[in-house]
Amino acid sequence: MADRFDCIIVGAGPAGCAAAYKLASDGMSVIVFERGEYPGSKNMSGGILYSTILNKLIPEFWKEAPVERHVTRRRYSMLSKDSEAALDVNINAFSEPPYNNSFTVLRAKFDRWFAKKAEDAGALIVTEAVVDGFITDNEKITGVKVRMEGGEVLAGAVILADGANSLLSEKAGLREKPAAKEMILGVKEIISLPKEVIEDRFSLEGGQGAALEFFGQCLGGFAGQGFIYTNADCLSVGIGCPISVLQENGLKPAGLIEAFKKHPSVRNLLRGGRIEEYGAHMIPEGGFSAMPELTKDGLILCGDAGGLVNPSLYKEGSNLAMASGVFAAETVIEAKKRGDFSKAALDAYVEKLENSFVLKDMKRFKDAPEILRKAPELFKEYPEELLELLRLHFTVSEASKDEVHGELRRSFKGKVPAWRLLKNLWKLRRIIS
Ligand SMILES: Cc1cc2nc3c(=O)[nH]c(=O)nc-3n(C[C@H](O)[C@H](O)[C@H](O)COP(=O)(O)OP(=O)(O)OC[C@H]3O[C@@H](n4cnc5c(N)ncnc54)[C@H](O)[C@@H]3O)c2cc1C
Missing domain, CATH: 1.10.287 (Helix Hairpins)
Incomplete structure (x- = not known):
């Protein structure tokens, strides 16, 4: 007979881990399936972790979590072909706890730590486990099929936190394949540099970090932007470009990040660095109007799978992912108490999102992608x-x-x-x- 849990979570990114931590801390039986070798091994983000939600879940988490630097300096640059105009903001008060809730992180380390916290709280985390589909009973989702022997697992509810390319939400009939114009391809390199060089070059001291965002001609005049974030002894350097722009213009992602790194204002910041890692990942930036329906009987969508990325200048995905994970967990806990996992009951999740910064901001910036x-x-x-x-x-x-x-x-x-x-x-x- 298939195993049974109160809740199954697919994906151990920030959304999945936040949901798992909350559920397990409240005594629910929860299993998380993660396709990577370990949580974080397949994950990539530019690197600023916004942490108001995490700090509520695990107060003063930065004392133990593998954060790289707290962000005190933010710089917004407009690039022409060979010049730059910038707004540089350096706020010393952000060096005080809670560090303005912005930290640079390397996801391979951070996600692993967060998943371990969920595990310590009582969640069961199974890695190298790809969820391929659902078990249903009259349209209601009652479990998942995992690509492994005996891989049928049942639960009261399934939380899908499988990220931007959520094939499972398509299988559940909650969304169609996203349009190319609604998806950004993010390409990122990790470039190592000695800690002292980073601190001198970016005017930082004592754990401070900088987040530099580049607009204008970052990608040779094509729509998109670039970024450099400082970690302890490496930089996260990347670009984001709508997939429709790549397709329409026959652009190669590797060529775009090279063009960005060659800009005089960028190359001087990277001088002497060595590329340690390269990766590409999608970001759902279609905004509020591109969001799928977030619930159905027995199922809740969280984080990137639900299209929850603020597409404005703030480029916030991590905090929305964790907030939605916590709201999904709270909803499942309430549903379990009532013994009702129907869509009507799980729609309390959408109400929680509506009453929080998550959907307020998604609505506030709903026109950004079109503009x-x-x-x-x-x-x-x-x-x-x-x-x-x-x-x-x-x-x-x-x-x-x-x-x-x-x-x-x-x-x-x-x-x-x-x-x-x-x-x-x-x-x-x-x-x-
Ligand atoms: C280049 C780039 C830069 C970014 N910069 C920032 C930033 O600076 N700040 C910010 O806040 N956000 C940023 N984001 C967005 C942020 O990374 C996401 O919003 C956030 O990671 C979403 O978390 P999530 O848990 O929903 O999804 P993910 O982090 O994508 O996690 C999904 C997990 O599900 C697993 N999974 C997928 N399918 C399956 C399956 N079938 N079975 C089992 N497991 C599965 C994956 O392996 C993964 O571990 C950036 C994104 C990119 C790509």
Whole structure:
């Protein structure tokens, strides 16, 4: 006879581990299936872990978790082909606990630690176990089929936390294959550099970290962005580009990250570093309107599987994943008490998301993906013009300042239609704040 648990979780990323930790801590019997050799072995993210939820689950987790640095410095750069204009924000107060709830992490270490915490709380974690499908009873999900001998396991509810490429949510009929324009391909390298070099180069001290985000011409004028995050003794360096842009332009991901790393403002930060790892992973950035239905009888979708990534400037996925994992666990605990795992009962999960920052932010930034898709000039013409204006402004000459400003106005007017610029700036506020 198949084993039976209160809850089965598929995937030991931040969403799955948060759900498992909460369920096990509340005395529920829970089993997690993870296809990787160990939790984190298949996982990749740019590297900023937003941790308000984790800090509630495991207070002062940073004292024991393998975090790399706490982020005190954030830099937003606009790149033209060969120049850069940046807003650099360095907040010393973020060096105090809880460290503004932003830490750089390496997922292979972090996920492993988080899964161990869930295990210590009582969850059973089974690795190298791919879940291929569901066991159903009249459309209600009652268990999963795992690719292993005797791999049929039953539960009151299944929490799907299998990430961006959630084939299982397609099998459950909750979503179709996501459109290419709704998916970003993230490509990331880990580049090692001595700790002292990182601290000198990025103006950091005592565990402080920096998160540098690059916009504009990061990818040779194609839509997308780049990032550099500082770890203890390596950098996470990467780019993100919509899959539709890759397909339409025949672009190769490896070529894009190379182009980014060759930009003068980027290459100087990476000087002397050695590539240790390379990986690519999808990010669901379709926003609120691309989200699938999140529940059905016996099933809840969490984290990236549910499309829960804030597509604005904040690029927040980890905190939403953990929040949804905790809400899913709470919902299963309540459902178990009532003995009701129907969709109607599990919809309490959606209500919890609605009442939290998760769906409030997803709704607030729902237009961001479309705005970015419809304004290709943000990635080429605007950055070029902005940097040209700055070049003119800062060029030392014997022209009077009035002459210089007149020249600036003429130069700008000729190239960027004012009405379109104003319209785009108005829309951009929906991405930025
Ligand atoms: C390049 C890049 C940069 C990013 N940068 C950031 C950032 O700086 N900050 C941030 O907050 N977010 C960032 N994100 C997003 C963030 O990584 C995700 O939102 C977050 O990891 C989602 O967690 P999750 O648990 O839902 O999914 P995942 O972390 O993807 O975990 C899913 C797990 O399910 C397992 N799995 C999948 N299918 C199966 C199956 N059939 N059977 C068993 N196991 C399975 C996988 O092996 C994996 O361990 C970034 C993502 C990428 C790709």
